[in-house]
Amino acid sequence: MEKVDYILRADYLLTMEGDLSVINDGAVAVTGSNIADVGTFADISEKYTSEKISSGKNRVIFPGLINTHTHAAMVYFRGLADDMPLQEWLEKHIWPAEGKWMTGEFVDNAVGLAAVEMLKAGVTTYADQYFYQNIAAEKLVKIGMRGVLGAGVIDFPFTGYAQSVDDYFINAENLINAWKDSELISPCIAPHATYTCSPDNYKRANELSEKYNVPIHTHLAETQFEVAECQKRYGKTPVEHLESIGLLTERLFAAHCVWLTDNEIELLSKRSVGVSHCIESNLKLASGFAPVSKMLNAGVTVALGTDGAASNNDLSILGEMSTAAKVHKAVSMDPTVVDCRTSLLMATKNGAEIIGLGEKTGSIKPGKKADLVIADIDKPHLNPVYDIYSHITYCMRPSDIETVMVNGKILVDNRKLTTVDEAEILDIARQWQEKIKDQ
């Protein structure tokens, strides 16, 4: 009998490996930061002992959810401006607010709130695109959460963070050097979009990404405006433009991908570019409906992202799963597309793969890091149970997430954060609210 740190048990265990079959009365053995073994509780308890064995009654275990596109610190602008056109929203509200408030302290405080919100909703990893990522990284390590933090690049300076465009690259390289060996933080570089980044800046980002073998995180083909602008400037659609400057590699993952030609879908598939589908943000900003069913059929790895809370307005991947699974059925006029298994795959395994963490997380498999959640299904809205996958996609809510483990450490225990003081984080958020609302 081998001793392990935890044996986590559940009526339903979903590894998201192989044929996706459910392990009834399953268990996961966890040692240190790793998954040691997976199987039925009967098998696991024959091979392992632990002082910490969770009760599995009316519980389901699945891999930690992965938010593949967000701007965590924008959580402080949640609900600041809604129900208006994108350009008005950006130019009259979001950019002025960022210009006025965004500092290292702002990012530190806001990332704390975003991390707490995501952890309580079962999100164990997020991929971000913003500034001051060194500060976000420190915060995440303190909390114990996993992050793929992309240092933003745009064509113009940003007071306090980058006095010149060169500074974006210096900051990105510093971030990479500081965090490339971290267990929790994967640094990366994040050129913003084709309408805010010149071909030269995209190429510089690509060189840095190649030099250090880190991902590139960008926005791509989000709006019709962007496509028209790209056509005007470069005579090409956004994906073709990035292809022409050598950006389409397996290191790139692209958020949105709403307006794509069939040829562009083929290109994304051929070049193994991952796509972060942000359905709720695309809907709320009236950007359009991404061709998810077509992309999946073409072999593109599609994952899910919330985008920032200013355009969503929450950071829940369970919400994205449900919305994506429903909306694409109506868009395709085919109720079989984005079924409940596909939806959970997008939120877990696909998510890990596109952000460069496919070896580390995204499924429950011996040798991978122990990033997983236990949900409580002893709830009116989760009964009766005929197909647990259906319930996770169509009925489960963040409040059903009971336990969250990242890298072998329990960060949410019976819905309570273990490494941060939630009340303090809410108080700080309200202090910022009082300042920001009077801007």
Add this chain to the structure above:
Amino acid sequence: MEKVDYILRADYLLTMEGDLSVINDGAVAVTGSNIADVGTFADISEKYTSEKISSGKNRVIFPGLINTHTHAAMVYFRGLADDMPLQEWLEKHIWPAEGKWMTGEFVDNAVGLAAVEMLKAGVTTYADQYFYQNIAAEKLVKIGMRGVLGAGVIDFPFTGYAQSVDDYFINAENLINAWKDSELISPCIAPHATYTCSPDNYKRANELSEKYNVPIHTHLAETQFEVAECQKRYGKTPVEHLESIGLLTERLFAAHCVWLTDNEIELLSKRSVGVSHCIESNLKLASGFAPVSKMLNAGVTVALGTDGAASNNDLSILGEMSTAAKVHKAVSMDPTVVDCRTSLLMATKNGAEIIGLGEKTGSIKPGKKADLVIADIDKPHLNPVYDIYSHITYCMRPSDIETVMVNGKILVDNRKLTTVDEAEILDIARQWQEKIKDQ
């Protein structure tokens, strides 16, 4: 100083009357089943005293949510069959399951689960279309919830409930006579749809509705199949067909209304027919996108419904609000449509109006029944707060609903049911699950 049963206080009070302005630090005085007064806490506490004054810190009060279209008892088929075409879903799964299991006992038990799920999600009233509504009515009265219960009518008998088509009308008239003076239950009649009810049966339903002045609840223009079938049988689209047989009156409220011509939208508006928009069901069954923005512009009163849990898969109106507010922006390519105020109006005041309860519920107004909810916004996903309407539509979840009052009685107190045993209801659901899953 007048003594009242309750003074309910909140940082934000939304009455859903007038210009929808927020009452900061507001309070509602409740006596018996009625709302006695509404105002700032300062004003209310000068005029009234009560032994029960709730603390309002980080709380919001708004009218109880109204689910204007469901089949509550179908909650026992939640997740029984998903991700498949409508006809396969109905013919191979739902109809056989109903044929095998639907009895009075089934309805009693299942309605218990549905009511608990809805109450905990802030739904204080629902409009239903099913069989055995006398049993549902007894159950709701025991729980204390409000219901507009429609006795179903179809063209063919249903074993155990209706040996002949006449029985549907006999059962409906009995239901109306038994419950027409009830404070909580509004009986009504519910001819199913144009493809399952003959013109004669629609007309008989209309006569009964006129005789007793009760609403008619039907499905209308849900799918392209239905429109084609109606054209084939009657040479008219569904709304035109109902117009031609005299069904379009203000007593009618119609679920779905997905496939409408501009002329039909005008007809619905002119005849004051209310529409129950069931977006999540329409998406999940790939029925299509209802023209909600057009209907609202044409002056149609549009409210929200979940449809049955077998096609949603939950009974949360907060979910419908968020989905409707987001999806219609993308459908219209206009981010200003179905804004967060409109969304809450649809879920409250509009809901009450279309189901014939506009005088009784749907807003917080002296003289109306005290149907309201208190939500706790001291949560990571609900901070900071710049616009409380935005948070209710885009971020609030059923688990944020803390207190639910129906007809002046608290049914959910700090998230716990006060009139039913939730654990027992879950146990009974699991017993049914074991039977149904092996069918």
